Amino acid sequence: MAELTYRDAVAYGIAQEMRRDPSLVMLGEDIAGAGGVFKTTVGLLDQFGPGRIRDTPISEQAILGAAMGAAMTGIPVIAEIMFSDFLAVCFDLVANEIAKSRYMTGGQVQIPMVIRTANGGGSRFGAQHSQSVENWCMMIPGLKVVAPSTPEDVVGLMAASIRDPDPVVFFEHKSLMASKGQVPDGEVVGKLGEARIVREGSDCTIVALALMVPRAVEAAERLAADGISAEVIDLRTLVPLDTRTFLGSVSKTSRCFTVEENPRLCGWGAEIASIVAEEVFWDLDGPVVRITTPHIPLPAAESLEDMAIPSVERIYETVRKALG
Amino acid sequence: MAELTYRDAVAYGIAQEMRRDPSLVMLGEDIAGAGGVFKTTVGLLDQFGPGRIRDTPISEQAILGAAMGAAMTGIPVIAEIMFSDFLAVCFDLVANEIAKSRYMTGGQVQIPMVIRTANGGGSRFGAQHSQSVENWCMMIPGLKVVAPSTPEDVVGLMAASIRDPDPVVFFEHKSLMASKGQVPDGEVVGKLGEARIVREGSDCTIVALALMVPRAVEAAERLAADGISAEVIDLRTLVPLDTRTFLGSVSKTSRCFTVEENPRLCGWGAEIASIVAEEVFWDLDGPVVRITTPHIPLPAAESLEDMAIPSVERIYETVRKALG
Amino acid sequence: MSIDPDPGLLDYSTRPARLPHPVDPANDNLEISLDTRVRMYELQQVLRQFEKRAYDLFMQNLVKGTSHLSLGMEAIATGFGLALRHDDYTFATYRGHAHTIARGAALGAVMAELLGRDNGILGGKGGSMHLTSVEHGMMGSYAIIGAHLCVANGAAWSAQMRGTDQVAVAFFGDGTTNIGAFHEALNLAVVWNLPVLFVCENNLYMEYTPIDLVTAVRNPAAGRASAYGLDPIVVDGNDADAVYVAARTAVENARRGKGPALIEAVTYRHGGHSRADPGKYRPAGEVEAWMGRDPIPMYHQRLLRLGVPEGQLTSITQDVARRVDEATEFAKAGERPTEGVLMTDVWADGGSAWRN
């Protein structure tokens, strides 16, 4: 066991896989010489050399195109898109090419690549550098979507994503970078499509992801003080989606809350809520409640951003009102 | 009253507004000399001249940038993106610039523009020219989203969209182009944010959009033959969303079905279902059921595409099973 | 406030026709073996007859959806088809029938795909705009402008990393030179010195809009070469020999680690942009003039001048006709794909499950 920050876990996880597979390469802006703007790739250039860790121009379409073309022809690739907001400048490659090529070609093309990107708010970067856009990728058939909340999951799910033969979009949360956690020694390999029950409970289920997980847990602790027992689930991956775990939990607790950083409309919480409302409707004792960022662009000012993104307080109050 | 095709209604609606506002302009690929690849802009060049109807290079980012910059500085603009799938090549402008600028600038910037685009399946064009991507825009704060199902709504909602001071994405459905309908004489101006009850019913509510509206109506007629009375709602605009109309209907019928062409995950139906499950939960007599295109890229072959997109048969069978 | 009704933009009606240059007689003497030339004649016949048949099947409403023919442009796919090695990579656009066949894909499987049958080369899932045959190095037809130039870089990068001397080639049109991805792809290819060729099939039109109306330079590709430190290369896209020699040279350089090239092959499509289009927007005389520069009769004459007996060419032509008939029968014999395949091949495990 070693304690790592979420930030360091990224390079740690990538290095584990680069040692294992000598053909694995990575490309992106400022990732090599500079070690990444979030310092998540520090040391990789020294360990693996400029042939495998490549700095690129500011050309996101060229980055994802190079990754896709290499992956199609036998070289697994990790491509970094610095901020997830920038997926919009290369969205044709993400949504129309990388995601669809296998199906369109009747299975002729295989694209073993991972798109790593810094996601989420809390850094006061404003509307173009703070978005949570995991729903942008979840909605596209052909993409797998991962968003870890702990250093151990960063390492394990990074390995699982890299070893997965299909394209995976891997969301690293900016506001979790400094958080710490234990990572087992030796090879760490997780599994896509397995949610984690972070905290057991009997009165309600709170489904969360990434930065919302620690907030949901803290809210659950405050609820416990009020005698409300909340079960907290970390989805960890949105595609494949572990519906069994949250459906089982909701069947047990009879109430479901989702906590998402996506702005309200068509966030992943809507998908969870619709699955719950369709498949375990008869087990529900009350409305399915979504807690989301309001449907607005994210403001830059500290005070405003803190009001926009679901807080421990808001989660706590919402559940308490709904159950009290 | 005159009978128009949905296709002709597009140019008809644009012409009405161009006559009314001499500063309104339009740009896009092959829209002027050629009258548009879907022939939706035929005749506009002759009526309004090349100064107001502009052919562009294949440069979607330049198209939306030009539209945004002109709109910001006093010229209302209609920009055509030929196929809605291509919103992906200019998605940074759609999602990060056009949608967010007013908020980011504290209200300094106003962007009166309409993005018109051909949406939806049924033409056997395959995965890159057949998508229904209205959810790509619905999920972005700062965009209004319109998707008419009739010639009259094409004209009326086109006028409403053009006169709206905020950016609107206007989805024209490829498979409705040849459909006909009556359009009132004189100026026709609709209203954004008003759904339409297309067919009254008492046993269940079917919420639909665009091509799914006529299919839902036909399914409702077949259900009527089985003694099931279905109310069919055409949302018409996703943002602003007329929740009153569908919530009122579900409270009355106690059952809700959504029929969407979006692939399953995070489609607009999920948003509707989550609102219903949260706000009229106690009025529900059974699960909220979504009928969607499966979560796959769209296949090209006629036989396969017809299996993928919700059909009258599938709507009918799904509702019947759920209620029977 | 009112907008100037005519800002004086160059417009269709007044636009002069762009006529073809005459064939360069010196091309008879290019260093190309007669055997290669005969194979190029045969390939051009295959492409021509295959697409004429595809067009007929359209008219019989057997081909659904859309399709984009290269009739009149066959010399380009042919010149490159012969210059590439079996393990090189081709990336094409929705106008990709010719490039797919030129790499060796079976005519029947391609025809079946156009007809949306289960014996199609993509099982009916992709259709005319996405023809792919990985076993022949044909890495896909991309229907949204621009992206595939970036993807071709990736295949070339992969070859470079794997230490093979494979070359990747991306074919695209004149209109495609104005999209952002073109710029990003060219710059990265040069910076990384990738073994990739960018081949612009300049047929003078995007869909219906003449390229001159929307492009800052007269040569949409060659006029941009200097922005990447590349040589401006323009070849006669209606002369398979000229194309072949340009391709051979560029391929050789790329194999030897000399990096990318940007080649503009000037040509013309005989028909419209796609099935629906009658091509009315083209000025009087333009189509006729280019018909007079049809690459195939020209090449026929050249081979006669070079001593190939008329009879040999005739039998090639007849043999091709037979193969196209067989391909058509094969395609028509296919079934419409059924439910069973709808949900397959989204993922590497063969399925499409997004949940447990």
Added chain:
Amino acid sequence: MSIDPDPGLLDYSTRPARLPHPVDPANDNLEISLDTRVRMYELQQVLRQFEKRAYDLFMQNLVKGTSHLSLGMEAIATGFGLALRHDDYTFATYRGHAHTIARGAALGAVMAELLGRDNGILGGKGGSMHLTSVEHGMMGSYAIIGAHLCVANGAAWSAQMRGTDQVAVAFFGDGTTNIGAFHEALNLAVVWNLPVLFVCENNLYMEYTPIDLVTAVRNPAAGRASAYGLDPIVVDGNDADAVYVAARTAVENARRGKGPALIEAVTYRHGGHSRADPGKYRPAGEVEAWMGRDPIPMYHQRLLRLGVPEGQLTSITQDVARRVDEATEFAKAGERPTEGVLMTDVWADGGSAWRN
């Protein structure tokens, strides 16, 4: 299979420093009124002192989020600031403090925005990366690379359609010349003959990566001009007079309907890319050499040579210091924006309702 550990790409460590050219003494004699020059001295002082203060407030952790300073690059915003008319349009990047102030925005309101206060120029909603002041023709700071070049075209197109002779200017960095939107914007501007200027502030680095490592040509902007039929223009970005003259000429041409220009102003940032960055990746001697070409002391010397009394320059400098102090007080006096404004200004009606 294993990847060649070093494909011999040019890499940081071995990279030679890129040293500044000496000041051109002839620039003393450029045709610029002394009054204009004194105003340029004052503006450079404002930009320098304002951003030094912003940096100090950072260090006191009063500025949250990020911010990108133009310290060392002031001559560019200054030369253009003086050459533009009040109704011209400016489009800048996240590195936009200088361009916003150069158009006349109030120092206090800008400083308050950096501090995230309710008296900020955007009410705290946009922050450092999105400074905008429509009343001054400053149409926004765009934080995602590329798009704003396309948006600037739109403002120029609008001026053209409205028959005004306004000009739009887009400022961007060297790294931005490699993104697709750059190419699309330049091509359309030329095809439509728009009154727009594209000004590349070439400070030799993208964030941390030297521009030479990722660009196919030595001059990231000027080296691309011919691809759009434009003249390659390179100016000394550390000499306000050189920038002013280039700007004046380009603005005049654009006003007269002579169309767009692409101008590369070579400069250097004294600090890191953004708040966090110490700028360690720069080779030994490079920073020092460019510090020796600091645009402000150089300009100070020039004005003395041209007969402006030392005392006048001193009092300007002191006056600016006072204004920056006042701006700081104004900013600190602002409140943190409250709940009331969170949900405003998504729509033109002032609200953010997405439903009834």
